[in-house]
Amino acid sequence: MKSMFNFIFCLLIVSTTISSQTLSPAVQTAFESIDPLDAYNYNKIIASDEFKGRLTGTESFKKAALWAAGKFEEWGLKPIDPVYGYLQPYNAPYSQIHSTAMDLIFPDGDTLTLEPAKDFIPLGFSDKGSHLAGIAFAGWGIYAPELGYDDYSGIDVKDKFVLCFRGTPNRKDTSFKHYDKHRTRMETAKAKGALGLLYIYKDVLANPNGDHIPDFMPAMISNDTGDKLLAEKEITSEELKKKLRNDGTPFSFELNTNIIFSVDAEYYPDATGYNVAGYIEGTDPELKYECVVVGGHLDHCGTIAGIMFPGANDNGSGSAVVMEIADTYAAMTARPKRSVMFVLFGGEEKGLRGSAYFADHFPAQFTKVDGMFNHDMNGEGEGTNYGYSLEDPHFKETLLKANEFVGTFRNSFEIKPTGSLNSDYAPFFKKGASVVAFFSNGPHLHYHQSGDTIYRINPDMLGDIAKVSFLGSYFWADR
Numbered sequence: 001m002k003s004m005f006n007f008i009f010c011l012l013i014v015s016t017t018i019s020s021q022t023l024s025p026a027v028q029t030a031f032e033s034i035d036p037l038d039a040y041n042y043n044k045i046i047a048s049d050e051f052k053g054r055l056t057g058t059e060s061f062k063k064a065a066l067w068a069a070g071k072f073e074e075w076g077l078k079p080i081d082p083v084y085g086y087l088q089p090y091n092a093p094y095s096q097i098h099s100t101a102m103d104l105i106f107p108d109g110d111t112l113t114l115e116p117a118k119d120f121i122p123l124g125f126s127d128k129g130s131h132l133a134g135i136a137f138a139g140w141g142i143y144a145p146e147l148g149y150d151d152y153s154g155i156d157v158k159d160k161f162v163l164c165f166r167g168t169p170n171r172k173d174t175s176f177k178h179y180d181k182h183r184t185r186m187e188t189a190k191a192k193g194a195l196g197l198l199y200i201y202k203d204v205l206a207n208p209n210g211d212h213i214p215d216f217m218p219a220m221i222s223n224d225t226g227d228k229l230l231a232e233k234e235i236t237s238e239e240l241k242k243k244l245r246n247d248g249t250p251f252s253f254e255l256n257t258n259i260i261f262s263v264d265a266e267y268y269p270d271a272t273g274y275n276v277a278g279y280i281e282g283t284d285p286e287l288k289y290e291c292v293v294v295g296g297h298l299d300h301c302g303t304i305a306g307i308m309f310p311g312a313n314d315n316g317s318g319s320a321v322v323m324e325i326a327d328t329y330a331a332m333t334a335r336p337k338r339s340v341m342f343v344l345f346g347g348e349e350k351g352l353r354g355s356a357y358f359a360d361h362f363p364a365q366f367t368k369v370d371g372m373f374n375h376d377m378n379g380e381g382e383g384t385n386y387g388y389s390l391e392d393p394h395f396k397e398t399l400l401k402a403n404e405f406v407g408t409f410r411n412s413f414e415i416k417p418t419g420s421l422n423s424d425y426a427p428f429f430k431k432g433a434s435v436v437a438f439f440s441n442g443p444h445l446h447y448h449q450s451g452d453t454i455y456r457i458n459p460d461m462l463g464d465i466a467k468v469s470f471l472g473s474y475f476w477a478d479r
Contacts (some may be wrong), residue, residue, distance in 0.1 A: 021404050026334035036463030043320035044454045047312035055302025056346040057094035057271030065274040068344050075330035077278030080363045090357040092273025095125050096266050100305045103260040117307045119225045122263050123218040124208030130262035131195050134160040135255045140167055142179045143188045155252045158193030165241050166199055169248045182210045190216050200226040200237050205448035206301035206309045209351050212267050273346040275354045280329050284337035291339045291366040292477040296322045296375035297348030297424055312454045317379030319344050324466045336478035345424050359427035371476045372428035372435040378465045379457035381440035383410035388436045395434040402471035408464040410441050438465050
């Protein structure tokens with residue numbers, strides 16, 4: 001009986017907290033109009049076979065962008081450009097991998113044929129080619145003479161494939177940050193004469209985030225495949241990685257096992273990517289030239305060797321939430337003082353290319369980005385994790401005020417300049433805007449894998465994030 005009384009008492013406290021704030025009738029009506037199933041249906045379309053995984057630069061991505069632009073026009077959002085309308089084009093090189101194969105040839109002559117997207121996968125920027133070659137393990141794949149660290153010491157990687165882990169010898173030492181970038185690691189291996197680079201990951205993941213390097217073929221192999229390669233050294237992938245972490249010193253060696261790796265790919269250096277953007281104009285004669293951005297990336301990893309990566313959670317879910325919020329604002333009878341811009345970015349999976357371009361080429365009708373509400377991986381889980389900046393101390397208070405009406409927040413973190421700025425809020429944060437990044441709390445199953453389908457999406461999760469972001473962005477734009 002006592003526990004029941006405590007439970008009822010807690011409910012009364014929660015109810016009192018939520019009802020302590022009130023919304024204007026127009027905002028209340030808009031808030032209540034947010035429909036989780038609308039967002040879910042947008043998500044379903046975005047992750048469908050029609051758009052083939054939405055790799056930026058492809059015709060499939062353009063088709064998805066035009067569909068979203070059509071919805072913005074249907075809702076009556078203002079286009080950002082008098083010529084291009086809702087689309088902002090920019091250069092977006094990409095590679096299309098048509099087919100691939102990988103075999104391991106062991107010292108005893110046995111051959112093992114690997115399965116694409118299960119045992120291995122080419123990275124999305126691989127060049128075409130076919131090689132029978134040796135393998136050399138190079139720790140973290142880092143050559144940093146100014147830091148006194150060299151994973152290539154004592155091994156010859158010329159005309160071989162470099163095998164390594166993603167990471168650094170000391171995760172707390174930020175001086176290694178530059179060397180943990182895909183581009184840096186690939187360029188180092190190429191400069192050493194390697195034919196390509198093989199990452200060992202727990203699970204193989206699609207990844208288009210890198211630069212095309214002629215005659216260079218990077219790929220990812222699973223821990224299980226790595227174990228087979230390392231068997232001659234009587235060590236597993238996890239044991240080897242643990243040794244590198246614990247020792248903090250290079251440990252490199254050449255293997256007796258060979259590899260046959262083939263990729264049929266085509267590179268498109270002059271392809272075009274798009275950001276999709278529309279806005280509602282603010283009501284204040286002066287503040288309407290300031291803008292709050294609500295955005296998320298529309299792109300994903302496309303198809304690799306005929307295998308499609310739907311990207312329902314990453315980031316069909318965030319795009320769907322942005323669209324539901326945009327529709328809500330467009331239908332409002334009372335709009336905030338500042339303008340609110342809705343953007344579906346391209347190129348996030350290729351290193352934030354779209355959002356960086358947008359931040360650097362912001363529509364001329366605005367004088368300032370006053371805040372940025374970012375949506376990435378919003379579909380799996382039952383609560384919302386969020387990161388926030390402290391550029392303005394009132395920004396977090398605004399977010400917490402919005403959450404009083406939804407109750408979706410779980411964990412939070414402060415976005416700092418020294419942190420991992422790896423989503424589309426980053427270019428706006430660097431320009432001094434207050435930013436928040438919304439993520440559902442997961443688990444985010446099948447991240448960058450072919451299993452990231454609409455069947456893993458929770459409609460109510462989409463609805464809750466749409467509601468808290470709508471209120472937060474409205475409060476911030478109307479202050």
